[in-house]
Amino acid sequence: xxxxxxxxxxxxxxxxxxxxxxxxxxxxxxxxxxxxxxxxxxxxxxxxxxxxxxxxxxxxxxxxxxxxxxxxxxxxxxxxxxxxxxxxxxxxxxxxxxxxxxxxxxxxxxxxxxxxxxxxxxxxxxxxxxxxxxxxxxxxxxxxxxxxxxxxxxxxxxxxxxxxxxxxxxxxxxxxxxxxxxxxxxxxxxxxxxxxxxxxxxxxxxxxxxxxxxxxxxxxxxxxxxxxxxxxxxxxxxxxxxxxxxxxxxxxxxxxxxxxxxxxxxxxxxxxxxxxxxxxxxxxxxxxxxxxxxxxxxxxxxxxxxxxxxxxxxxxxxxxxxxxxxxxxxxxxxxxxxxxxxxxxxxxxxxxxxxxxxxxxxxxxxxxxxxxxxxxxxxxxxxxxxxxxxxxxxxxxxxxxxxxxxxxxx
Ligand code: FAD
Numbered sequence: 001x002x003x004x005x006x007x008x009x010x011x012x013x014x015x016x017x018x019x020x021x022x023x024x025x026x027x028x029x030x031x032x033x034x035x036x037x038x039x040x041x042x043x044x045x046x047x048x049x050x051x052x053x054x055x056x057x058x059x060x061x062x063x064x065x066x067x068x069x070x071x072x073x074x075x076x077x078x079x080x081x082x083x084x085x086x087x088x089x090x091x092x093x094x095x096x097x098x099x100x101x102x103x104x105x106x107x108x109x110x111x112x113x114x115x116x117x118x119x120x121x122x123x124x125x126x127x128x129x130x131x132x133x134x135x136x137x138x139x140x141x142x143x144x145x146x147x148x149x150x151x152x153x154x155x156x157x158x159x160x161x162x163x164x165x166x167x168x169x170x171x172x173x174x175x176x177x178x179x180x181x182x183x184x185x186x187x188x189x190x191x192x193x194x195x196x197x198x199x200x201x202x203x204x205x206x207x208x209x210x211x212x213x214x215x216x217x218x219x220x221x222x223x224x225x226x227x228x229x230x231x232x233x234x235x236x237x238x239x240x241x242x243x244x245x246x247x248x249x250x251x252x253x254x255x256x257x258x259x260x261x262x263x264x265x266x267x268x269x270x271x272x273x274x275x276x277x278x279x280x281x282x283x284x285x286x287x288x289x290x291x292x293x294x295x296x297x298x299x300x301x302x303x304x305x306x307x308x309x310x311x312x313x314x315x316x317x318x319x320x321x322x323x324x325x326x327x328x329x330x331x332x333x334x335x336x337x338x339x340x341x342x343x344x345x346x347x348x349x350x351x352x353x354x355x356x357x358x359x360x361x362x363x364x365x366x367x368x369x370x371x372x373x374x375x376x377x378x379x380x381x382x383x384x385x386x387x388x389x390x391x392x393x394x395x396x397x398x399x400x401x402x403x404x405x406x407x408x409x410x
Contacts, residue, residue, distance in 0.1 A: 014293045016286040016364070016373055019043070019102075024315055027322040031091065038092040039099060041073050046103030053104050056233040057377055060226070063233070064144060064186060067110045071141020075100070076115035078271065079332070082123045082131070085139050090332035094274040094325055101278030105381025106233030108275045112389075113182035113234075114138065116268035118145030121191045121210055124264065125254030130212060134189065144188035146215075148178040148239060149261050155179075156394050158193075159258050163241065165194035165211055165251075167201070172211060172251065174219075174244040180388070184237030185222030187215055191252070192241065193261050208261060210252040219244040230384040265389055266339040270328050272389050273345035276353035277321045279378045279385075283353075283360035284314045286375050290364050301363070310359055317352040324348055340402040347395040350386040357382055 023029060031039060049066055056063055070076060074086040079093035088096065101108030119138045122130055137143040154161050163176025174194055184190055192211045196204045215222060219242040224235035254260065288311055291302040301307045324345045331337040357379035361368040369376050386392060401407045 010295075014290055014367065014373070016289045016293075016375075018285070018289060020285045020288065022281060022285060022288075022315070022318065023322065024319050025322065027319070027326045028095070031095065035089055035092040035095070038075075038088045039095040042075060042096040042099040045070065045073050045075065046099060046107075049107070050103050053107070053233060057104075057106065058232070058371055060228070060232045062106075062186075062224075062235040066107060067114060067144055067183075068141040070100075070107070070111060070114075071139060074139070075111065076119060076139050076141065078111070078115040078120065078268075080115075080120060080123050082135060084136055085123075089329075090270070091326075091329035094270065094329050097271045097274035098278040098281070098325070101275035101381075101385075102282045103278075104233065105275070105279060105378060105385070106231045108278060108381075109182055109231050109234050109384070112268060112271055112275070113147060114141070114145055116271050117147030117264055118183070118189070118191055120264050120267055121147060121252065122212070125210060125252040125260060126212075127249065127253050129249070130252065134212070138189070144183045144186035146181050146183040146186070146188065146190040146237070147264070148181045148184060148190050149193045149265075150178060150180050152177050152179045152238070156391060158261075159208075161193060161195060161208065161258075163192065163194040165192075165196050165198075165209065167196075167198040167248075170248045171245045172248065174211065174213065174241045174246065176241050178237075178239040178241070180225070181222070181237045181239055182234055184239050185215070185224050185235055189214055190220075190222075190239070193258075204256065207256060208258040209255040210261065211246060212250045212252065213241075213244060213246055217244050217246065228384075230380045232380075262339075266342055269339070269342040269346045269389050269395075270325075270332065270337070272385050273321075273328060273342070273349040274325050275385050276346075276349035276382065277318075277325050279382050280314075280318055280321060280349075280353040280356040283357045283375050283378050284311075284318050286373065287311065287314065287360035287363040290367070290373075294365070307363065310363065314356050314359055317356055321349045321352050338402075340399050343390070343395040343398045346389065347392060347399065350382065351392060353382045354379075354386060 077085050079090045138145045165172045190213045192213045221240045222237040294301045360375050
C-alpha cells in the first residue's frame with residue numbers, strides 16, 4: 001500500500017507492502033505438494049481480504065466474515081489430525097500462521113483462537129458426540145469458538161484459576177470470570193476451564209476441567225474489551241459466568257487436570273513463533289522497500305552504509321527466526337517436539353520480532369508511524385503475541401526449570 005499523496009511531495013507514494021518472499025537461506029525453498037498448496041491458499045486469502053481490512057484496525061471493528069472465510073478455505077485445522085477435518089502438516093500449519101500474521105495480526109489471532117485453541121481442545125479431549133457436533137462447524141468457521149482460561153486475577157498463574165463448575169444432578173453450574181478471551185463475545189461456543197466441585201467424584205474434586213458452553217446460555221455475559229492498542233480488529237472479551245447451567249455431558253471427558261489446558265497451550269506456542277515471524281517479515285520487507293524508494297541527501301536510503309548495516313541486522317534476526325520455525329515443524333513432524341523447545345522458539349521469535357519492528361519503524365521515519373504503512377500496526381500487534389500463550393518471562397522460567405532442574409515459579 002502506498003501512503004496518501006501529500007501536497008508538494010516529489011514521490012507520489014511509497015509502496016512498502018509488496019510480498020518479497022524473503023528467504024535468504026532457502027529455509028522454505030523445498031516446501032512442495034500439499035504443504036505448498038496450503039501455503040498458497042493462505043497467501044491468496046491475505047491478498048483477497050487485506051483491502052477489506054483497511055480501517056478495521058483503526059476503528060477497532062471485528063468483521064466475523066473474515067473468520068468464516070478462513071474456515072471456507074480450510075485454514076483452521078492447525079496441524080490437527082482428525083477424521084472429517086482437512087489435514088495440514090505442522091509445516092503447512094506454521095506457514096499459514098506466518099503468512100496470515102504477515103498480512104494482519106488480528107487475522108493471525110483469529111486463527112490461533114479458533115483453530116489452535118478451541119478446535120484443538122475439542123479434538124484432543126472431546127467425546128465422540130462432542131466432536132461430531134462441533135469439530136466441523138468450528139473448522140468451517142460456521143461456529144466461532146473461544147478458549148477461556150485466563151481470569152482477571154489469574155494470568156501467568158492461571159493454574160490458580162477460580163472459576164467453579166459445581167455438579168447438581170444432571171447439570172453443571174458455572175460461576176466465575178474470564179478475561180482476554182478471543183471470540184468470547186461472538187455468539188458461538190466457549191471452552192471454559194473451571195475448577196470442579198464434585199464431592200461425588202473424588203477423582204475430579206478440585207481439579208481443572210474444560211466445559212463446552214454455548215455463549216447464548218443464560219448467565220453468560222461476554223463484553224468486548226475496549227481501548228486496546230493491539231490486535232484491534234479482533235475482539236477479546238471479558239466474560240462473567242453467573243449460574244450458567246450446562247448439561248452433564250458438556251464436560252470434555254478427556255480433561256482431568258490443569259495439565260490438559262497446558263497441553264493445548266504448548267501446541268499453540270509454536271504457532272505464536274510462526275506468527276512473530278510473519279510480523280517481522282512484513283516489517284523487514286517494508287523497511288527494505290522503503291529504503292530503496294526514499295531519497296535523502298540526494299540518494300536512496302539504501303545507499304547509506306548505516307542503513308545497509310541495519311537492514312543486515314534485521315535479515316540476520318529474520319533468518320534465525322525462520323530456522324527456528326522450520327526446525328520446530330520438523331521436530332513436530334517427527335513427533336519429538338518438547339514443550340520447552342516450543343517455548344524457546346516463542347521466546348526467541350517474539351523478542352526478535354519486537355526488535356525488527358522497532359528498527360523498521362525507525363527506518364520509515366515519520367511515515368513509519370502512519371497506520372497505512374502497516375509497520376506501526378505490526379509493531380503494536382506484536383505486543384499482544386509477546387504476552388499471550390505465556391509471557392517472555394514465563395517462557396524463560398519454563399526453559400530455566402528444564403535446563404537447571406529447579407522451578408523458580410513460586
Ligand atoms: P500477568 O500474569 O499479571 O503478568 C504481568 C507481568 O508479570 C508479565 O511481564 C509477566 O511476565 C510477569 N510475571 C508474572 N509472573 C511472574 C513470575 N513468576 N516471575 C517473573 N515474572 C512474572 N487467555 C485465554 O485464556 N484465552 C484467550 O483467547 C486469550 N487471548 C488473549 C489475547 C490478548 C490480546 C491478550 C493480551 C491476552 C490473551 N489471553 C488469553 C491472556 C494471556 O494468556 C495472558 O495475558 C498472559 O498469560 C499473561 O497474563 P496477564 O496478562 O494476567 O499478566
